[in-house]
Amino acid sequence: MTALTCKLLVIGAGPGGYVAAIRAGQLGVDTIIVEAEAPGGTCLNVGCIPSKALIHVAAEFEKATHFAGDSAIGVSAGAPAIDLAKTVAWKDKIVSRLTGGVGALLKKAKVRHLEGRARFVDGKTVIVDGADSETKISAENIVIATGSAPVELPFLPFGGNVLSSTEALELTEIPGRLAIVGAGYIGLEMGMAFAKLGSDVTVIEAAERILPSYDADLTKPVARRMKALGIDVRLKTKAKGLVSGGAALEIESAEGVETIGADKVLVTVGRRPVTDGWGREELVLDMEGPFIRIDDQCRASMKGVFAIGDVTGEPMLAHRAMAQGEMVAEITAGKNRRWDKRAIPAVCFTDPEIVTVGLSPEEARAAGHDIRTEIFPFAANGRAMTMEAEEGFVRAVARADDHLILGLAAVGAGVSELSAAFGLAIEMGATLEDVAGTIHAHPTQGEAFQEAALRTLGHSLHI
């Protein structure tokens, strides 16, 4: 067994882990990162990036379908076709470019990269089972960045026709009938994409509306679009299990039990932190529900042990993990750092897209703020009209007394890119006047942000 020592050991090379390692390397901290799979974690390999590739292809295909008929903008084309195997190969190329890039960045930062599965021996020692050797690593600081995995339903175990998001992204044929259990953002992103590619999609959701973690105003345009795409949405309904030898799904609602035909069943009922399989039992870590409890420096309850990313709780988002990773790296390099972020943007790549940063009106009121809030619809935005993207709006939530912006949200085509402006405004502590007083380029969808601020102040110009 080889023995190594380092100042910082990172377990898991997902967005949190690799950012922690790169930053630590930049700061001259002697760092080792361990990963069993390709670097990049869920995000690069089976999450954010591949799903966005599929969503893009589905949107292009749908556009072409649209042109096959009589389009309002005067474009017409022949009936489109799709070779999903080719799509997947194209997607895989993007993924390997990105994961290869992460490997190169780690190397550039002089981080030692070990392939294998890590397990704790004690709070300072980890054994890595590599392909053909074992390595014992003694580290001053250890970062647990083991991420999360799709939640499996006991009555719908993964395998066969029951897919998690990972397998759904590997399909080489478009399923004729696709049942999706769970109308969270992953289920809807995939569901809408497959509907555009031609699947008959049914979405089963136990709650009373889709995207239960977003407020209803934001999800209504998405619900309308799903209806237009012919997606059958069954709310307040539960999946029971496969019947007819796996060719159908039994569901139950107030109206009773029903069987719907399904060639594939995609289960997207959430993700669970990966807190087992790496020797957590050798440590004494305080937990917070299923997650590892951390303080405002991402320190776990053992000295020298940090945890970042999905394993530490909601929101399970790559950019949260990256920010945590960067902070932990700087702490181990001796800098004084604390988690002080005001907001973590969340984006839902449905059609139309949803972006939220900060508080919704309800959350702001619940937090005791006296607020004012207004929306500005894209129907009044010139650029949106020229792109056939009039659905949706930008919403501002601000404190009534000093106009401090507490929350920003938008729903509409391409609004994910507004997350940059929204995030900056809230992180900088902008007031409505700051946004209203900033010249926004014309004609852009971003003007709706300025107009939303103006309207919340009571003097919108274009509505």
Next chain:
Amino acid sequence: MGVHVIKLPDVGEGVAEAELVEWLVDDGQNVTEDQLLASVMTDKATVEIPSPVEGKIIWRGANVGDVVSVGAPIIRIEIDGEGHEEAAAEDGDSEPTPAPPVETKPSGAAPSTPAAVNGAATAPVVVPKAAPSSAAAAHAATLTPRKEGESPLASPAVRKRAMDAGVDLRRVPGGGPAGRIVHADLDAYFESGGATARGSARIARSDVTEVLMIGLRRKIAERMSVAKSRIPHITYVDEIDVTALEDLRARMNAERKDGKPKLTILPFLMRAMARAIEKQPQMNALFDDDGGVVRRYGAMNMGVAAQTDNGLVVPVVRNVEALGLWECAAEVARLAEAARTNQCSREDLSGSTITITSLGAMGGVVTTPVINYPEVAIVGVNKMRTLPQWDGGAFIPRKMMNLSSSFDHRVIDGWDAAVFIQTIKGYLETPATIFIED
């Protein structure tokens, strides 16, 4: 356009290298002829390098704290007309760089006791000032305190700056819109020494201020390390009744002629030491411990440790064996003034063979002076106090003063050290004997 290269000039006899202690210009800055560019420090003095040309700084070849060899290029200046960079590269010796005037400062010479050093060369990176300024107070008055439990509002850059400085932003009042803490609020907070609008709260600090050990401070550190690690010190303290000396001194000061300096204890001590050294020449010596030889000097060059704004310096009164009391006093006064105004020459700051140290008015009962390596003895003066003394029948008030002196025990035995101090004591307690030739 051409490039003019400035090399580190020959800053003094036998000096092969110098430490860059301060840049007075930035990259890209336009400079005029004779504008000062940088300060370098040798063992003996700080020298400022002026620009011989007018132009723009395009390159600076050393960082503060770097030791640069004489002749090494340190600055490149872009000038109108032809430069001389290539010529310089081909033939360094024929380099026409004018030798800049050398301005000397008291620095770097043989310190005997460490003391606080201020000055630009060692300015700390973060210095929250202690005294609240009126501007800061006025600033604080315009602020509204945050509601309880509300997290402070500040941009990421302000938050990072506060964390780096170990400041809890909850204690910083915000003057921006919606109570946002802006850079100016943080400036005001530092300026006020951390006072908040609510009054002074004590703050647990976690900041670390790094002060580079450069220039005079580094020299002092090196000299002290050498002295304390190489020399086994023996320190000997005795008390001296200076009542008679003080009477004499008062009388001489009262009757001194115009143009004569006021007498302190120092010239008397110097003369007494000179007499004692005549009897024990081993005290006025430099011990070359690498060479294994002690050199006893005929010339009694007495260093006098002095605190200045720039730090501790040790100007040297030369040839005390040949000076009278008033001459000693005049020389001490001249050197003190030169040290105070940074006018000491290299000559003034080098060549001592024995050193006197005094904390002056600060006093203290006993000190353990550090020998000014490679000397072998240092005599420390403590504060004079009026104390009751038993004269056999009654307590009488006497003016008492301690001498705390250290000797290099490798070459001075304890007995000899005691004899030396007792001799000086004898002279000082009966001051007339200082002036009586045998």
